[in-house]
Every structure is written in structure tokens, then in C-alpha cells.
Amino acid sequence: MDSFLLRFLLADEQVLTMLDGVRLLNTNNDGILLVTNFQFLFVSKGEKKKLGTIPLTTIAKIEDITVLLQGKIKQSLQQEQAVRSIQVTGYDSRILTFAVKSNHNDQGTVVACLRKYAKPADLRGLFAFRNLSVPRAVDNRVSPEFRLLKEYHRFFHKWFSHSPSTSFEIQKVLENKWWRVTNINSDYSLCQTYPAHLRVPKTISDEELKEASKSRKKMRFPAISWCDSGSGAVLARSSQPIAMMDHNEDVKLVYAFCTPRIKPTDEFSVNRKLYIVDCRPWTSAQANKLTRGGTESASTYQEAEIVFLGILNIHDIRGSFTGLREYVNAYESIHQVDSLEWLNYIRSILVGASWIAEKIAQESASVLVHCSDGWDRTTQLVGLASILLDPYYRTFSGFQAVVEKDWLAFGHQFAKRMGLPTLGEKEQPNEKEISPILLQWLECIAQLMRMYPSAFEFSSIFLVDFMDAVLSCRFGNFLCNSEEERARADVVNSCPCIWEHLADMWASCGMVHKHMNTFYNPSKYTGAIVPPASALTPILWPEFYLRWTCPLESQRESDYVEALKSKKDAEPRSTVAELEGSHTDVAKPSGGNCRLRVVGSNVLM
Structure with a gap:
């Protein structure tokens, strides 16, 4: 693994699998996909910065799909009309789509890994129990x-x-x-x-x-x-x-x-x-x-x-x-x-x-x-x-x-x-x-x-x-x-x-x-x-x-x-x-003069 990727990881984070030759269709950037025990990480090769990163437990849905590409995106991927892709939907309202070159056989491994670690089988499989580098709240003053x-x-x-x-x-x-x-x-x-x-x-x-x-x-x-x-x-x-x-x-x-x-x-x-x-x-x-x-x-x-x-x-x-x-x-x-x-x-x-x-x-x-x-x-x-x-x-x-x-x-x-x-x-x-x-x-x-x-x-x-x-x-x-x-x-x-x-x-x-x-x-x-x-x-x-x-x-x-x-x-x-x-306020109640006008017990039904 390239050393520049390490700076994007937390102290207790471990890389589970990695996939090169991937494009983030949301931004049209090429880069590397990593699945760690904490997050799903995409790092662009050109800018060497992380894009499309989402913690595993924030993932709501993972789909292994085929996307039809047009124009410049299709041309850059060697005229392929249909490109295999991974689509990740998050609880934080985002949808990320990654296109994978057809000669990759590791896409299924990435999807399987995501599904396994995004929904761990037991409580202690969550990253919070593995995050050992952060000080614990061990005394009653902070319980x-x-x-x-x-x-x-x-x-x-x-x-x-x-x-x-x-x-x-x-x-x-x-x-x-x-x-x-x-x-x-x-x-x-x-x-x-x-x-x-x-x-x-x-x-x-x-x-x-x-x-x-x-x-x-x-x-x-x-x-x-x-x-x-x-x-x-x-x-x-x-x-x-x-x-x-x-x-x-x-x-x-x-x-x-x-x-x-x-x-x-x-x-x-x-x-x-x-x-x-x-x-x-x-x-x-x-x-x-x-x-x-x-x-x-x-x-x-x-x-x-x-x-x-x-x-x-x-x-x-x-x-x-x-x-x-x-x-x-x-x-x-x-x-x-x-x-x-x-x-x-x-x-x-x-x-x-x-x-x-x-x-x-x-x-x-x-x-x-x-x-x-x-x-x-x-x-x-x-x-x-x-x-x-x-x-x-x-x-x-x-x-x-x-x-x-x-x-x-x-x-x-x-x-x-x-x-x-x-x-x-x-x-x-x-x-x-x-x-x-x-x-x-x-x-x-x-x-x-x-x-x-x-x-x-x-x-x-x-x-x-x-x-x-x-x-x-x-x-x-x-x-x-x-x-x-x-x-x-x-x-x-x-x-x-x-x-x-x-x-x-x-x-x-x-x-x-x-x-x-x-x-x-x-x-x-x-x-x-x-x-x-x-x-x-x-x-x-x-x-x-x-x-x-x-x-x-x-x-x-x-x-x-x-x-x-x-x-x-x-x-x-x-x-x-x-x-x-x-920078004025939209509404400025003064004392008790600004009352919520509600008439009847079922007006909000």
C-alpha cells in the first residue's frame, strides 16, 4: 500500500481490502478504493486527497450494479458502454457511485467486505470497541x-x-x-x-x-x-x-x-x-x-x-x-x-x-x-x-x-x-x-x-x-x-x-x-x-x-x-x-409579546 494513503487513516484503523483503477462518478475523479474496519475510503490519485469517504455504519445500502456511461466518462474508460459499479447510499443523505474497470475481479470482494463490516453481527464488532488510541472515560467524574x-x-x-x-x-x-x-x-x-x-x-x-x-x-x-x-x-x-x-x-x-x-x-x-x-x-x-x-x-x-x-x-x-x-x-x-x-x-x-x-x-x-x-x-x-x-x-x-x-x-x-x-x-x-x-x-x-x-x-x-x-x-x-x-x-x-x-x-x-x-x-x-x-x-x-x-x-x-x-x-x-x-434575526420575540397562536386542542392534527 502506498505510504501516502496512511495519512488518511485513524490510529487504530486497519485496511481490509483495496481496489485500484476506480472512478468516483460523483466528481469524475480516478483513484483507489479502500475498505477499512472503520470507513469506506476513496482517495484520488491526482490530487492525493480523500473523496467520497463514508464510515461503514453510516452506509444504508450497498449495490453492485451496472451503469451506462456516456460522453467523456465513457471515452476515458476505453469506450465501454456498460461499466460495473458500486453504489453506496448513506444515512447522511448522500449517494456515491464508483465505476470499476471490467477487468477487475475484486469488485465482488469489496462489496462482500462492505456488507460484512457495515452491519457487524455483534456489538463489539463496532469500531468504537476497537478504537484503542483515544483516552477512556474511566473515572466517575466523567461517567x-x-x-x-x-x-x-x-x-x-x-x-x-x-x-x-x-x-x-x-x-x-x-x-x-x-x-x-x-x-x-x-x-x-x-x-x-x-x-x-x-x-x-x-x-x-x-x-x-x-x-x-x-x-x-x-x-x-x-x-x-x-x-x-x-x-x-x-x-x-x-x-x-x-x-x-x-x-x-x-x-x-x-x-x-x-x-x-x-x-x-x-x-x-x-x-x-x-x-x-x-x-x-x-x-x-x-x-x-x-x-x-x-x-x-x-x-x-x-x-x-x-x-x-x-x-x-x-x-x-x-x-x-x-x-x-x-x-x-x-x-x-x-x-x-x-x-x-x-x-x-x-x-x-x-x-x-x-x-x-x-x-x-x-x-x-x-x-x-x-x-x-x-x-x-x-x-x-x-x-x-x-x-x-x-x-x-x-x-x-x-x-x-x-x-x-x-x-x-x-x-x-x-x-x-x-x-x-x-x-x-x-x-x-x-x-x-x-x-x-x-x-x-x-x-x-x-x-x-x-x-x-x-x-x-x-x-x-x-x-x-x-x-x-x-x-x-x-x-x-x-x-x-x-x-x-x-x-x-x-x-x-x-x-x-x-x-x-x-x-x-x-x-x-x-x-x-x-x-x-x-x-x-x-x-x-x-x-x-x-x-x-x-x-x-x-x-x-x-x-x-x-x-x-x-x-x-x-x-x-x-x-x-x-x-x-x-x-x-x-x-x-x-x-x-x-x-x-x-446580521438581524428573522424573528425577535420580546418578553412575552410573541405568542404562538393555537386555538383548540386538535389544531395540530
């Missing part, structure tokens, strides 16, 4: 459990140099007048897909929690995700209720979120309003009754208002993403983007999260959110509403906190949604369970950043790189389906940590990095941001979807940032301030 408790410390306005080590210490330290942290699930015996420590109402005992969990699917009882320390309003989450069950303890738990108002006003009474938000369409919720699911009954939960958001399930999302991927790789009329269901689904999530944020921020109401299982649509909405409500979550450290709290600790099924093996499963992952749920959420954040460019510490490029890192399986944080599975697999001690990697990378680059938002102004948005429904019209996310087919379009933001940095170095501070001020 996921400690980081979650650190977020709970912030919730209670407390901080300690060590994590509470005993059940008594946790329950004594992490509590206030209304809420407490329980270790009822410390061994994951109550709910395997919930975190070891949960925030719950102080008036509800552990025994009552156990009883309440029996009336929710997969024992995912209502638990607190976020609380407004100023008003006492709560954002909680759960799974759907089980039909034909006694819901007395569940009703008591849900009503416990309605604490008395800390600062009653003339407009709102002492009693706090409670909303139960079902992410699904009403018809889907009713259909779940056939499998002992369903939704809350107004006659049982009389003190709550039940709202349906009409957000479709993972199967609809998977289908719409396939259409989007074909669109961005087809170079067809831009007007066809209007017919893409994907953008409609993005808008429904944005509107739903904004609706939730409005009720908490402007009515001081408590909101319980659930879908069916409570780990897909629920996670999207709760995570996005948290970002709208709390400016801390719009910083780097806050983004990490909300990802670890709502996506990792509360059991989003990363392995199922990415088609990866997990602990103890011998069967191949079910392709019908694959769906880009995390990508949708990140795209919603990118849409908000377009509206509020100075509200976020991180850039859109950071979100792109973060999504790529998750898909690559280079780090252990997003393996398996729950905190419990990652604990049993000893992921913390066996795999590198993405947060440590990012921190080291930022530290090595000093204060300037493409992940940092040049326009960030924390003093401008010190509280909740609630965009009006009329402003929630998403556009195609160029930094993510156009980077392969239209790289110049996708780089406009980074080019502008580079230009601004140059001006900052060359011009006086006052001039720079004027330049930053010229």
Missing part, C-alpha cells in the same frame, strides 16, 4: 451517571465536588420543597429504559411510583425532564397509558406536577394549569387501544387538558427521508422541494415544541408529553422545548446536558434507529425499525438557529459534525438502546467518549473553531424564546443535505464566518459591532 446528577444539581441550584454515593445522600441532597431525586431505578429493575436516578414530585413515595408505573407502557411512568425555577412549572415525560388498567396512582402522580403557583397573578389563579400532550394523531392513539395502549381519558384526568399534536411515527419519517435523499441527489427542479413531506414533518415538530414552550413560559402551566413508547417523538419535543425554554441548553455544555438527559438517559433506541447490533441480540437488526429521529431533532435546532442566529453558542456546522459522529459509531456514547445496556456492555471503560474528543479538539484550536457561532450574544436572549407559528416555515438544511451535491451552497455560512473573522482582526471593535448588528 454518564455523574453527568446526569450534575444536571440535577443545577436543577436544585446546588453543586458538589463529588457525586452522592449512597441512596440516602442522593435523596437528602437533591431535593427541595416540591421535587426530589429518587434512586428507585438504581439497578434498572423497575424500568430498563429509564435512568438510574429520576426527578419526581416529593409528595409521591417510591411505592406509589411502582404502582403508577404499572399503568404506563414499558413501565415508563411520568418523570420530570425540566422545571422552571422561577414559576415552578414542570416539563414531564412518559409513555402512553395502558388501557383497561386502574390509573388511580398514575392520576395522583400526574396531578402532583400541578404545584401551587410561586407568584400568582391577576391573570392566572393560584391553581396551575396542566396539559397532557399526546404527540400522535388522535386516530393513531385510539388505534393503539387494540394493543392495550391508548391515551388518557378526559373523564379520568379531569383536571388536565389533553392535546394531540398529530406527529406521525417512525415509519412515515423513514419513507419521507428516502424521498428527500433521492431529491438532493437528483439535481432536479428546486420547486419540487415544496412537495417533500420531510419539511412538513420538521414543521410539525417545531410547532409542537413551540406550543409546549409557550404554555410553560407564558402560562406557567405544567406539561406532560408522551407518544407511544415515549422515546422517539416524546424525546424530540421535550428536548426541543427545553432548548427553547432554557438558554443554558443553547450553549455547548447545555447541549451536551440535554442530549445526555433526554436522549441517552431516557432511553432513545439508538441501536434500533440506526440498524446496529446491541447487547445480547443475535438476530440482525430490523430494517423497519430504522428511522432518522435524531437527525430530525438536530435539523429543528438548525431551523431555530436560522431564526435566532445570536441565541446559540454553537454553529450549524457543529450539528452536522455531531450527527456524523453519531452515525460513524466511532464513540461509545450512542451505542445500544438504553443506559442499562450501555452499563452492562461497559461502554464507559471500553469506548472513547465524544464529549472528551470535542473538548480536546476545541482546546487544540484555541478560541476560534468552526463549531463556535460567531454571532452568539448570550445577553440578547436570557430567557425563553417562543417563535410564532407563522415564522415556523422550515427550509432545506443546506449544511447537511447540500454538502455532497452542492458544496459551495452548503459552505456559505462558514465562508461568511471566515470573512467576519478577518474583519474582526483588521477593524476596530466598534466597526465589528456594527457588522454583527447588521
Whole structure:
């Protein structure tokens, strides 16, 4: 193997097979194909740079096909009318096509190797377990459990140099007048897909929690995700209720979120309003009754208002993403983007999260959110509403906190949604369970950043790189389906940590990095941001979807940032301030004046 190829490999990366005399039809470059234990790598011979590189676990489909070539491409390949080729489709929306000269007999070997290593048979076959050169998160100061408790410390306005080590210490330290942290699930015996420590109402005992969990699917009882320390309003989450069950303890738990108002006003009474938000369409919720699911009954939960958001399930999302991927790789009329269901689904999530944020921020109401299982649509909405409500979550450290709290600790099924093996499963992952749920959420954040460019510490490029890192399986944080599975697999001690990697990378680059938002102004948005429904019209996310087919379009933001940095170095501070001020926000809510206009409980269906 040529020595210049080695510089494109990671420290623990090994070449499995290689194929010379290949053309990347996307760019019309000749080069060498390599399959490693981490990625599918194409290196151009002329420019000696990597093109068309894709991590193995990011590959959605591999096809050994024949492509009919025309014009100059056909002439350069010795007038062959039909050329054997390899087409690779990625979960990151790209489609790569490689033409192989007909005298090559190794194409089948390359395809077989790709299919074997792109979908390893067991969890420890993933590159994260082989990536030995990256330091491990080996002590409790950086363990996921400690980081979650650190977020709970912030919730209670407390901080300690060590994590509470005993059940008594946790329950004594992490509590206030209304809420407490329980270790009822410390061994994951109550709910395997919930975190070891949960925030719950102080008036509800552990025994009552156990009883309440029996009336929710997969024992995912209502638990607190976020609380407004100023008003006492709560954002909680759960799974759907089980039909034909006694819901007395569940009703008591849900009503416990309605604490008395800390600062009653003339407009709102002492009693706090409670909303139960079902992410699904009403018809889907009713259909779940056939499998002992369903939704809350107004006659049982009389003190709550039940709202349906009409957000479709993972199967609809998977289908719409396939259409989007074909669109961005087809170079067809831009007007066809209007017919893409994907953008409609993005808008429904944005509107739903904004609706939730409005009720908490402007009515001081408590909101319980659930879908069916409570780990897909629920996670999207709760995570996005948290970002709208709390400016801390719009910083780097806050983004990490909300990802670890709502996506990792509360059991989003990363392995199922990415088609990866997990602990103890011998069967191949079910392709019908694959769906880009995390990508949708990140795209919603990118849409908000377009509206509020100075509200976020991180850039859109950071979100792109973060999504790529998750898909690559280079780090252990997003393996398996729950905190419990990652604990049993000893992921913390066996795999590198993405947060440590990012921190080291930022530290090595000093204060300037493409992940940092040049326009960030924390003093401008010190509280909740609630965009009006009329402003929630998403556009195609160029930094993510156009980077392969239209790289110049996708780089406009980074080019502008580079230009601004140059001006900052060359011009006086006052001039720079004027330049930053010229980049105005699309929507500027001021205090509580910008309300989301929603009439009726089923308007979003």
C-alpha cells in the first residue's frame, strides 16, 4: 500500500481490502478504493486527497450494479458502454457511485467486505470497541451517571465536588420543597429504559411510583425532564397509558406536577394549569387501544387538558427521508422541494415544541408529553422545548446536558434507529425499525438557529459534525438502546467518549473553531424564546443535505464566518459591532409579546 494513503487513516484503523483503477462518478475523479474496519475510503490519485469517504455504519445500502456511461466518462474508460459499479447510499443523505474497470475481479470482494463490516453481527464488532488510541472515560467524574446528577444539581441550584454515593445522600441532597431525586431505578429493575436516578414530585413515595408505573407502557411512568425555577412549572415525560388498567396512582402522580403557583397573578389563579400532550394523531392513539395502549381519558384526568399534536411515527419519517435523499441527489427542479413531506414533518415538530414552550413560559402551566413508547417523538419535543425554554441548553455544555438527559438517559433506541447490533441480540437488526429521529431533532435546532442566529453558542456546522459522529459509531456514547445496556456492555471503560474528543479538539484550536457561532450574544436572549407559528416555515438544511451535491451552497455560512473573522482582526471593535448588528434575526420575540397562536386542542392534527 502506498505510504501516502496512511495519512488518511485513524490510529487504530486497519485496511481490509483495496481496489485500484476506480472512478468516483460523483466528481469524475480516478483513484483507489479502500475498505477499512472503520470507513469506506476513496482517495484520488491526482490530487492525493480523500473523496467520497463514508464510515461503514453510516452506509444504508450497498449495490453492485451496472451503469451506462456516456460522453467523456465513457471515452476515458476505453469506450465501454456498460461499466460495473458500486453504489453506496448513506444515512447522511448522500449517494456515491464508483465505476470499476471490467477487468477487475475484486469488485465482488469489496462489496462482500462492505456488507460484512457495515452491519457487524455483534456489538463489539463496532469500531468504537476497537478504537484503542483515544483516552477512556474511566473515572466517575466523567461517567454518564455523574453527568446526569450534575444536571440535577443545577436543577436544585446546588453543586458538589463529588457525586452522592449512597441512596440516602442522593435523596437528602437533591431535593427541595416540591421535587426530589429518587434512586428507585438504581439497578434498572423497575424500568430498563429509564435512568438510574429520576426527578419526581416529593409528595409521591417510591411505592406509589411502582404502582403508577404499572399503568404506563414499558413501565415508563411520568418523570420530570425540566422545571422552571422561577414559576415552578414542570416539563414531564412518559409513555402512553395502558388501557383497561386502574390509573388511580398514575392520576395522583400526574396531578402532583400541578404545584401551587410561586407568584400568582391577576391573570392566572393560584391553581396551575396542566396539559397532557399526546404527540400522535388522535386516530393513531385510539388505534393503539387494540394493543392495550391508548391515551388518557378526559373523564379520568379531569383536571388536565389533553392535546394531540398529530406527529406521525417512525415509519412515515423513514419513507419521507428516502424521498428527500433521492431529491438532493437528483439535481432536479428546486420547486419540487415544496412537495417533500420531510419539511412538513420538521414543521410539525417545531410547532409542537413551540406550543409546549409557550404554555410553560407564558402560562406557567405544567406539561406532560408522551407518544407511544415515549422515546422517539416524546424525546424530540421535550428536548426541543427545553432548548427553547432554557438558554443554558443553547450553549455547548447545555447541549451536551440535554442530549445526555433526554436522549441517552431516557432511553432513545439508538441501536434500533440506526440498524446496529446491541447487547445480547443475535438476530440482525430490523430494517423497519430504522428511522432518522435524531437527525430530525438536530435539523429543528438548525431551523431555530436560522431564526435566532445570536441565541446559540454553537454553529450549524457543529450539528452536522455531531450527527456524523453519531452515525460513524466511532464513540461509545450512542451505542445500544438504553443506559442499562450501555452499563452492562461497559461502554464507559471500553469506548472513547465524544464529549472528551470535542473538548480536546476545541482546546487544540484555541478560541476560534468552526463549531463556535460567531454571532452568539448570550445577553440578547436570557430567557425563553417562543417563535410564532407563522415564522415556523422550515427550509432545506443546506449544511447537511447540500454538502455532497452542492458544496459551495452548503459552505456559505462558514465562508461568511471566515470573512467576519478577518474583519474582526483588521477593524476596530466598534466597526465589528456594527457588522454583527447588521446580521438581524428573522424573528425577535420580546418578553412575552410573541405568542404562538393555537386555538383548540386538535389544531395540530
